[in-house]
Amino acid sequence: MDLNLFTGLFTLAIIKAAPLVFGALCGLLGERSGVINIGIEGMMLIGAFMSFLGSALFNKWTGGLLPPNVALLVGLLVGVVSSVIIAALHAVLSIHYKIDQVISGTVINLLAVGITNYVANVYIDPTHLSGVGVFPKLPIPILSKIPFIGQVLFSHQPMIYLMLVLVIFLQYAVFHTPWGLRMRSVGEHPRAADTVGINVNRTRYINVILGGVMAGLGGAIMVLESVGRFQKLMTSGRGFIALAALIFGRWTSVGAFGSALLFGFSEALGVRLQFGDLNHIYALVVVSGLAVLGVGFFWLVRKLIAKESFKKSYLSIGIVLLLGCSILVGANLVKFPTISIPIEFLGLLPYILTIFVLTGFVRKATGPAAVGQPYEKQ
């Protein structure tokens, strides 16, 4: 096994996970306050579209006199503001008019596809409007020199750092501040929150709109730090995978980050295998060995955190870890036949994983109790 291969894979996994993480944070803020957001997909699409349009048009109108980074920042701002406007629409429909939140979100998804496809067809494609490129990499001094971790975490474009900061900040804010306590109370039992003087609907408005900021960032990062231009339907279901990551991460930002990373990794693997220099079967076996190891470690850590006596699970955890190790060792001993899996199937990896995760692991997960219910003051 080649360490460089894994460094590359994990770095790519973080990059691929980033839109999912932003999307999941959007869902987190909404659902923790009791508002389902099925429209993350649409908000991200609008965010991606408007950040491209914003940066490209700004560059065009200023005649390219200002440095591209300024145009990119303007694009970011335009993308986020547009997503916030869409989020505000969702908030008004579902909080003020008490429309079914799933329907409101679906409306947003349809609206986003319609608008972006239309404008792309009538304006972007015919005029061959070109992008301004992407944000440059900003390796963090000293930290980026750490082997492996430095490369994976600290040698990225700026929005990745923003994502890491937001994940940690929200984990703290949701669970350890008055703001977070109030938000969660509104999502769990709005009437109880009301009786201690918390404004339920205001809390929900604020959260849904802050969620719009997150979704906007998630859309913008796909344009401004990845491909550099808008492609029709470019979110391709990431808003929904983000929701799956949120559920799998049990409605916490660090949990959602972890599960988004899992989806990101599978996407990265799909991309990496397309290069053709790796034995596909070998790689998949190694990855499944790593996955088994990961499950074992995750289990161990949870038992240690829970501080309960883990005598009973001791043996099972040991067996899982041993199994993971033997798969890894075995993979390097056996000679695998060279079968190459078609690219289309590799691209399916994250979606297949989503199905497995949603059907297999999250059956027991329960979200905030009052999610999806408009608040009526009797």
Add this chain to the structure above:
Amino acid sequence: MKNNNIETVLKIENITKRFPGVLANDAISFDLRPQEIHCLLGENGAGKSTLMNIIYGLYQQDEGRILVNDEDVDIQNPNDALRLGIGMVHQHFMLIPVMTVTENLMLGHEKTSGMPLGKLAKLDRQTVSAELKVLADQYGLSVDPDAYVEDLSVGEAQRVEILKILYKGAEILILDEPTAVLTPQETDELFEIMRSLVKQGKSIIFITHKLKEVLAIADRITVLRQGKTVGTTTPHETSMHELASMMVGRDVLLTVEKGSSNPAEVVLKVEDLWVKDNRNVEVVQGVSFQIRAGEIYGIAGVQGNGQTELVEALTGLRKATGGMVRLKDQDVTHANARSLTKAGTAHVPEDRQKHGLVMGFSIDTNLILQTYYQLPFSEHGFIDLDAIRENAERLVREFDVRTPSINTAVSSLSGGNQQKVIVARELSRPIQLLIVNQPTRGLDVGSIEFIHKRIIEARDSGVAVLLVSAELDEILSLSDRIGVMFSGKIVAEMDAEAADRRTLGFYMAGLSHKPVEESREIG
């Protein structure tokens, strides 16, 4: 004590509140003296809760004024009320189940430590939890600050509610039907707490419709009926009978009138029945009894001694793991709910909202839940809406269900009327066995009287009745024979004439005629 120079801590004058189509409060006046327990008595819908929600700032009055410590106040929201020292314990707990006791306590008035970042500063759980302990000791309300509310018993959750408003500095406590969800033991504990609170200077408004409780704890009693004050009295000047008449507005029979029973052939025969609960524990352990046509067999017992699972097994909702149940000549041990229904079993379940009704459905639909597929409601696979409507109109009239229309969703009915819908549905079929579990829990005097009368009528028409209730009075006044259930077994069985509260309470506590050392405390 500091209020010694003040005559009243809270006074309301001519409060009127209108809702669309309803006059909920009609010029109500009432006052609360320092260190007093003032009972507000009235049937469901008499306007008690509306009045309290006005005092607590959840609603605003249309007319009238509120005085706190002889000063005119304007209460716009719960925060205003809390600032004036008014705290309310709601009928349905206002606690967040997935949060700890400490978090629930500080919600809305959080304490923070570290950097002053306002709403984004770090929550100071330790300080609050320490303050909670001090407060809990002071009032004798023991509770674990780090426990999650969802893991607490109902009694403990209520203590948290009381602590929550004490923590926010309440001097006037409004307790809205606090005993509706409590077992008799928990009710006694609550009364102890209330007495201790009053001793330490608090004043309490206690809302209820249970007459016995009123006489046991009140200093003064104000009775409301249909949004109006009927009068104020004290326990010494009044009686249960008089209070009941004031509440309902007519003479009420508190004790059920029933003739002697004429038991005929055995209808239900239960032999050595074993049942497991959801945690896979045997909670019914070898129960045997039989009920004859035309008699009421009452099962008394503290809740959680296997009654729920016993009834579920008898009604086909839970598998029995051993033993035999016979309905007349039929072995129905493993029969499912529909075949039992067809065989003539009627069931008024313990949790009327969860198992008795489909809350989102209208009254007419709820009335045909078991018979929708039969004539006259269905023919050739098509529903006959006219037949359903006629059936509903007849039953609503016959069972006195108070509702704007038969198309009203049952979720918007009061508890008493919901129970009447269930009873109407169950008794409108030809039945030979009626199983009723906690039939009058949380209902007002009028509805209780009505439902008791219907149960007796069913008995007199030759139905065998199994009555399970935690209310001893109900068991004693309705049953012909009584079995006492304790930790999964029927520990005693007697004729109703031979039973009294003391004897039953004795068996319910798990005591028997064996030496005292073996006696156990019950929770």
